[in-house]
Each structure stands twice: as structure tokens, then as C-alpha cells.
Amino acid sequence: MSELEQYLKDHKPVVKDDPTFLLEAQRRMEAVSGIKDEVDRQRRHGRWALVIALCAGLILGVAVSAVAFFFPVNPESMGQGILDSLRLFLQDYREYLLLLPTALLAIALALVLFRNKKGSAWGAL
């Protein structure tokens, strides 16, 4: 250990003994307990929103897969160009296409909520 390191170890700051410190902290905590309750309530709501979004994404994903399985694309269209295939696909599935953006939205919402939750895990305030 170098001289400087020894000097730093020997010169750790000493805090004054202050019995009122914790009492003051407690007083301030009581003053903000309403804010804490609100933060906790929002966190619970966020958790529910996350679960609902994940379930919705899963259900819609299964529904889209089922539609694709039970109503396959016309095999003849496979040999045609991309644009024709896309047109036929849209024609075949037009009644189910609403599900796709809804599923994408649900998954995006779930991802956003998950990212927010992960970011706040450290309590980076």
C-alpha cells in the first residue's frame, strides 16, 4: 500500500454523533407517506398492465397462428411474384388482419412496460 493510500485510510471522515438524524428522517418519511402510497399504487397498476398485456399478446399470437393453420394460403399463389402473393394473402385474411396490429400493439406495450420496470429496478432516481 502506498503512502497516499495509507494516508487516505487513516483520514476517513468522522461523522458527528447526531441522535436527531434518524428522528428527523422519520419525520420526513411520515410527511411523504401519501406520495409513497400513490407511487406504490401506480406500481401495482403497472404490474397488472404488464400481466394483461402479456396475456393479450399470447392469446392474440395463438389466435393468429390458429388462423394461419386452419386457413392456409392458396399454394398456387406461392409460385407467383411477391406483390401478387401479398395481394392474395391480404384478400384471404382481410377479416383477420385487424388482429395483427392489435397483437403488435399489445406486445409493444408489454415490452415498454417491461423495460420501464427493469430500468426502475435499481431505483435510479
Add this chain to the structure above:
Amino acid sequence: MTQERFIDLIRAEQEPLRRFLLGLCCGDDALADDIAQDALVRAYVASGKFLGLSKFSTWLFRIAYNCYIDHCRKPGRAHAALESREALAVPSGDASDGRFRYQQLYQALEKIPEKEKVAIVLFYFEDKSIKEISAILDMPAGTVKYHLSSGRGHLKQYIQL
């Protein structure tokens, strides 16, 4: 987390927390305690978010460091800090011996960059490991080592051993 449980947790951490902030505030104990109180309130409000992924002390120190950074960014802070340092430099009463003992150290800490100062304070005063410092400051371990090394180099210029 209930208030009682939180108070129990901070009872053990209050002294290291205050010492950490005292080092960062270069001996201004009133300011250090004020920031510590602010940090404890913020930690209490956010205590439901503490998932136990790190040690409680690491989480608390991170919040305290953020509070310190917020304080540093406040406008007019430089002038107030200067006045505060001037008041500290005047020896008065029994506290003067203690202040003289640390005066050289605090003056040196004041002159080095913030990142180096916080790395030095956490490593040498709080005996935190590189891994813990890395978590508190949210920077890679290699960067922490760099700041420590650089901070030691700068301190050598200001401290007469």
C-alpha cells in the same frame, strides 16, 4: 416495505451514508446531512421498487449519489459552496483540531474531478469493492479503476505526505 422495516434497514446504514456524503461535500457536514435526509426520503418513497437484486447499501448509496449530483446541478450552488468552505476554514472552538486534520484532504478532494472524488471516497473511506462501486456509479469496473488511478495521481499533487 413498511416504515418500521425501512428505519431498521437504514439504522445500520446511516453512518456510512453520512460519511460518504461528508467526503463528497468535502467536510461540509450540514450539507452532507441535508443531502442524506433527502436521499433517505427518496429511498423510502421508492422502497417498493427495491427488488433485492443488489445489497441494500449499494442501492441506498446510488440514490444518495444521485441526490448529490442533483445538488451539484442546482444553480447558485458554486457560490454557496464557496461560502461554506470559507466558513469551514475558520478554526473555532473544539472542532478546529478535527477540521485542521482533514483540511488538507478536503481541499485536495475539492480540486479533483467529481468521478475521481466519488471513486476515491467509496474505495478508501467506505471500503467498497470495485464491483460495488461499479454498481453504485453505474459504470464498468475498468472505468472505476481508471478513475481511482487518475484520482490518486491528482491527489498526490495536492497532498503533502
